[in-house]
Amino acid sequence: MVKMHNPAHPGEVLRDFFPEGVSVNEVAQRLGVTRQALSALLNGRAGVSASMALRLEGVFGTSAEMWLNMQTSHDLWLARKKPPRVKRLAPPVAAA
Numbered sequence: 284m285v286k287m288h289n290p291a292h293p294g295e296v297l298r299d300f301f302p303e304g305v306s307v308n309e310v311a312q313r314l315g316v317t318r319q320a321l322s323a324l325l326n327g328r329a330g331v332s333a334s335m336a337l338r339l340e341g342v343f344g345t346s347a348e349m350w351l352n353m354q355t356s357h358d359l360w361l362a363r364k365k366p367p368r369v370k371r372l373a374p375p376v377a378a379a
Contacts, residue, residue: 290356292327300343316340330354 301310311321315338323329331339331354335348 288360290353290360292357293331293350293353294325294329296328296353297325297339300339300345311344313342330358 307321307325308318311318314321314335316335324331324335331350333347333351336350336354339345339350340347350378
């Protein structure tokens with residue numbers, strides 16, 4: 284298993300894309316979401332959905348895949364901190 288370090292939540296990275304002097308309200312308006320929804324993302328209380336990734340792509344000229352990959356990396360890191368208990372299946376038996 285590959286050991287991952289704590290990847291940033293996409294909301295933390297998103298702040299770096301705001302042009303200087305542009306408010307959360309303005310970005311939320313351009314994204315077509317509420318200020319509360321954008322604030323939840325920026326503060327790590329909400330994740331990036333496929334729809335939000337497409338909105339971010341349109342507003343900031345990034346790729347939707349970048350945002351979704353960032354969210355997946357963060358989610359996987361959190362999940363690996365408390366992995367589910369599972370029972371491995373035996374490998375398939377080769378046919379004779």
